[in-house]
Amino acid sequence: MPAPIIAITATSRRESDGDPARVRLNAAYIDAVSRAGGVAMITPPVAPNAATAVLRSCHGLLLTGGEDVDPAWYGAEPAPRLGRVTPERDRWEIALVRAAQERRVPVLAVCRGIQVLNVALGGSLIQDIGSERPDALVHEQQSERSERTHPVRFHPGSRLAGIMGGEANVNSMHHQAVERVAPGFAATATSPDGMVEGIEWSIDDWWAVGVQWHPEELDGADAALFSAFVRIAGG
Ligand code: MN
Numbered sequence: 001m002p003a004p005i006i007a008i009t010a011t012s013r014r015e016s017d018g019d020p021a022r023v024r025l026n027a028a029y030i031d032a033v034s035r036a037g038g039v040a041m042i043t044p045p046v047a048p049n050a051a052t053a054v055l056r057s058c059h060g061l062l063l064t065g066g067e068d069v070d071p072a073w074y075g076a077e078p079a080p081r082l083g084r085v086t087p088e089r090d091r092w093e094i095a096l097v098r099a100a101q102e103r104r105v106p107v108l109a110v111c112r113g114i115q116v117l118n119v120a121l122g123g124s125l126i127q128d129i130g131s132e133r134p135d136a137l138v139h140e141q142q143s144e145r146s147e148r149t150h151p152v153r154f155h156p157g158s159r160l161a162g163i164m165g166g167e168a169n170v171n172s173m174h175h176q177a178v179e180r181v182a183p184g185f186a187a188t189a190t191s192p193d194g195m196v197e198g199i200e201w202s203i204d205d206w207w208a209v210g211v212q213w214h215p216e217e218l219d220g221a222d223a224a225l226f227s228a229f230v231r232i233a234g235g
Contacts, residue, residue: 004059004234006038009093009113011066012045013086028145029064029110032216036226038233045088048095055099060106060233063093063113065214068176074124081128083175094120106207108229111174114210118199123182128175129195136193139172145217147171152197152213158188159209160198163228164221170197170213177212207232 010025023044030040041058055061068083070090093113097120100107109117115125129136141149148169154161178196181187189198189211201208209229215222 001234003037003039004230005041005057006033006060006062006230006233007041007043007054007058007096008033008062009064009089009096010042010044011086011089013089025064026216028214028216029062032223032226033062033230035223036230038226038230043096045086045092048091051092051095051099052103054096055103055105058105059235060108060229061096061100062229063097063107063109063116063210065111065113065173067112068127069112069115069119069125071125071127073119074180076124076127079127079132081131081175090116097121101206101208104206106229106233107209108225109208109210110216111212111214114178114199114212115176117208117210118178118182118185121182121184123178123185123199124180126177126179129177130175133193133195136195137172137191139174139177139191139195139212141172145171145173145214148218150191152189152191154198155186155188158186159200159207159228160188160211160225163225164189168221170215170222171217172213174212178210 012023033040067086070085093116185199186202187196197212199210215225
């Protein structure tokens with residue numbers, strides 16, 4: 001069987017005024033997909049009506065980390081600590097998620113990705129953990145991206161538990177998090193402070209998993225998460 005093609009989302013933006021806009025993606029995502037046996041196909045923001053065409057030409061969709069999601073998508077006003085938003089990237093990735101759900105294309109969603117997945121299908125977000133949940137653990141670690149800084153517990157019987165086990169330590173580089181979980185999804189990973197760290201589609205007919213940490217920077221069970229995704233994408 002030919003290697004599954006995985007569409008990987010990227011951002012397109014200027015780093016400062018006067019710079020040309022550039023497509024950006026951490027290469028760790030490409031490496032993780034390659035190690036799992038997939039072929040990376042990078043998909044930066046384009047017109048949302050291209051979503052179905054892109055999904056027809058791949059086997060799986062990987063939503064990557066990045067900027068904050070515009071709270072207008074879940075009917076909220078911007079909070080004071082909301083970070084940079086990227087309207088074109090929001091529109092594109094939300095269109096991809098909705099088209100992926102319709103076609104049952106397997107989805108793995110990382111960091112911003114879990115937030116996009118949740119918002120695209122009717123959920124909402126905490127816009128800034130530090131100001132809205134002052135008692136929470138530190139979720140914006142200052143240490144290396146590959147360092148595991150807080151524990152996560154997985155819901156027994158979930159897809160994530162099947163891959164990750166009952167509990168794991170993960171890295172954490174986010175200031176937003178899932179608040180209300182989208183209909184049809186379940187929160188299947190949580191940190192000890194009650195933050196949602198993973199969601200998944202509750203029925204067997206679609207493999208859609210979101211994680212708030214960065215498995216592409218880790219090994220062990222986290223590499224197994226990419227393997228499971230690529231295997232499912234390959235049918
Ligand atoms: Mn975290």
